[in-house]
Amino acid sequence: MNQLNAGLLDLPNEILFIILKKLDNMYVLYSLFDVGNQRLDMIVQEKTFTKTLNFVVTTSFDDILSISDSMLNRFCINILPKINLNVKSLILESGSMERILLAADYPNLVELKLFNFNDKVVVPYFTGKSPFRRIFQQQITDLILVYKSDINILLERQYQNGVYEYILKFFESLKHLSITGLPSLLSLNNLPLTICYSSTLYKLSVFVNRFGDCLALLDGRLKQLTMFIVIIENTVYDSSVVCNMDDLPNLKCFSLTCRCFTDDYDTQVLPLLRRMSNLEELAFNIINQNRTTFVDGTQINNEILVHMPRLYKFDFNINTETKLHHLVHYLSSDDIQRTFTNIGYQHVGCILYYINSSAICHVFSLPFMFHYLENIGNTFPPIIFGHVTELALYDIVPFKHEFFIRIARSFPLLKKLRIINSKSQSQMSNNWNSKDNQLYSIVEYPYLISLCILVSHIDYVEQFLNETKTHLPHLTKLRVDYDQLAVVTNNFTRDTTRVNCAKVKQLIIEKTLVHSKDFNVYFPLFTGAKRNESSNQYQTIIIRPQYHERKKNEESENEQALKNNDSADKNKIEIEECDDDD
Template sequence: MTQPNVSLLDLSDEILLIILKKLDNTDVLYSLLDVDNQRLNTLVHDKSFTNTINFVLTTITDDVLSIADSILDQFCISILPKIDYTIKSLVLESESMERILLSADYPNLTELTLYNVNDHIVSHHFTVESPFRRIFQEKITDLILVYNRDIHTLSMNPDSKYVYEYTLKLFENLQHLSVIQCGRLLSIDDLSSTTWQSINLTKLCVDVWRFNDCFALLDGRLKQLNTFIVNINYTSDDLSNVYNMDDLPDMKCFSLTCCCETNEYDTRVLPLLRRMIKLEELTLDITNDERTSFIDGTQINDEILVHMPCLRKFIFHIRTKVELRHLTHYASNEDIQRTFTNIGYQQVCCVLNYIVGNVICHIFSLPFAFDYLGYIGNIFPPIDFSRVKELDVHDKIPFEHEYFIRIARFFPLLKELSVINFESQSQTRDNLVSNNDELYPTVEYPNLISLSFQCSHVDYVEQFLNERKTHLSHLTKLMVDYKKLRIVTKNFTRNATRRNCAQVKQLTIDETIMHTKEFYNYFPLLLFCFCYD
């Protein structure tokens, strides 16, 4: 283009549509629909642009709430009734669900995602008396419920046990159901085999209480299920009920997250996997405690892979904790790595960590694909851990300043960090003599919101709260021993630690005490102060 003044409307329809799709669709619709320009009005009605409406409102202040309500009113009155025939997917905040769903007919709506859900919303709206019954019963095939983890109303609701049943019964055509971050774990092992039935459900993502519940879901009541993503919270159960343990030839994709004690990996996990004889994709995130040997490539091949001839994608992180006195066969990192090379798996990593009479062995596929990594020590591989949001570090050897520089580099999106180490930093001892904080380059953790020093030497409280060593711009949750906090902050008067404490809204300490004026000035945004045992 050589024209000196080119406006947006000088671009072709194809380029304009590409630009609009790069923007937030709700903002574009609110700004451009019904403007005095027929061409723009036609473009924002384009089906490929309006088939998914993402309308999740975050209301923080009264001013924001007022603006959000104004936008929502405009959408419900002027916009949604005009484009509802193009909408196939809605992403909503639960509090705005009623206003949006009642504002139009949505003849082609099939997918619904609800944020900040709790069991009261489900039990109130997912019934035959619901004003959305027709939409839910006849239209929705894909449903994602994202629960608010900070709202725990389930224990107060006598009908909470049946929340999932409400959902399956009402959404008659449901094919995909995902329940994320639910405060209550699904428990159906004591219910009749006629409950939790569906002839249409093909994909299920859910947290369950025990292995019994997992086996119950796979006993034939969900006959069309081919994708199952499950997190088992508590694996130590006696399997007192008898379940159908036939093969699952229709299962194509399976993901399991669980923590096993003693022999539960061998008696629960492996028999379950062997039923999936035509599995194509497998994801395992498993913690094993109290074993006498490590899980390695040879064991995985002989106990899992040879039973899955159709498997084409295998993602895993398996952590095994063994007491040194019970270890039947010692193996180095290289030894374990070699067991994967021998079976043709090259993109695998192994990390061993020795902690107070125990050795913890991590084996995982590359790239690392999980959001939590627990109990790594001073030695970890220099690879990309950008998927990790929550990390526990634990060692009997001190973590020096350079270690936390490496953590910041290889875990760039880290949000939650727990430091477990009772040994003093040698660099901190040297620095106390020189009294020169400039010895340390400042570590940046731009995404870190939660820190735990519940089992840590006072040096690590100093390491993170001293802004000359670490910069924490978004720290909102802090768990720390109160005496150590007083030492590091010099009774809440030290300027060097004030900045990293200024954003804290939730403080968990080990004492219930009356706090001073200096304490509250030090934590000006504090909303909650808890005491842990």
């Protein structure tokens, strides 16, 4: 073979196969299948390229889209009808699902993952009227539904139990069900065992309304369940709800995410864990608010680990907030870390700091395996939180520019950031108002798409919108005080803050205003405005009036209402108001 003139087809099948395996299988099929070369057809029809087909793409702004029309056309017309027997798993966007499923028969399809899901899909596709009834009822064993992130929750919740009841009735062979996204909230509320019942389901990932709903799912209606992943929106427990509280010997893997108030952790979470004596894997991400003591290694060992002799994997993140007058002993982070060393857990991190009348303590396993972390202040360890995509910062000590450099380094994949700090950055506060000289190295947040600085000092609006201080190439959602925004941008004429605003599509502020032409030029992609034809002006739609009232009392009310609130309901409201998925 002349090495200078060697082409791809001159390579032996084994080498060609290895090369193509390094590429995206969808592009291999799109580019090389059915192009008039039988040898290529034979290679790319291997199960390596045809077993799992992914018809969605994720943009740099975290939007989930279907593949291009030209690519979709070629698959539906030329490719799918010829490789359909090999297809076992499809990853689809809800808008193109019907066309792809009608393009061919899929007798071996067992797994379906559907993005941008919404409740409107249920009736035409998940009932007896479905054109895919045979596939869904008899073949699908693994179903993963991902709700669209910016969906309207109130419009979506059309069913009391979300889509769970319909799915568990219709998908008769289902073994694994995962539904993510707030609209899929499940509420059983004293409903009989025949609701959300399955004799085949062994893995369930679910978002439930209350703690009682979690208990109801474990009361015998899912007898084969071995893996349970649950996020609980509200741990308030209705004692009138009676559930089967027998042990759960079949459960091998359990993951819990919830926010507990006062004694919820001790009276609800711990008793539930003690029922899982055969557990092999445990993960929980828990925020305790207004608890009287910190959670440390000694408590975890005595209350959890001694009841799980088969446990071999334990990932945890426990954030405890307490009033100082509740503490019997003032502990240091070293003291708390030592309690984990004493029980054989060497790879544990601890962050402890005291703020006015409260204390906040984080204990977490290393490496940190969770995507969300909150109540991080100026003091945190120099480690990489490689899985964290959502972060909430809070402190009563100012956040300096160097602090945000550390945040960018320690949280390299950060997508959503919330900042609560009413303290000025002091020496920086006068610089931006006079000139745009670059005083510091630029902080890079390459993946950040959502920023909430609604309850913060104006200095942090400057910190993040000034391109000489922070670079935000993918920022699409911004929550901010409108008056602060107008000052920092010099009424939407300042060039130095223009770049970081240019890609914002959702701007959430606290009042309705008529915008100037400068505003419209400043936010060219803004989708939250409506044009008034008579005045040729635009008006903001999204309102957060609660924030406007709270900002009047700046520091003291921010600190108390946001961090040390005694009311469980108020704490819940605070979380929801700055949540990026509502």
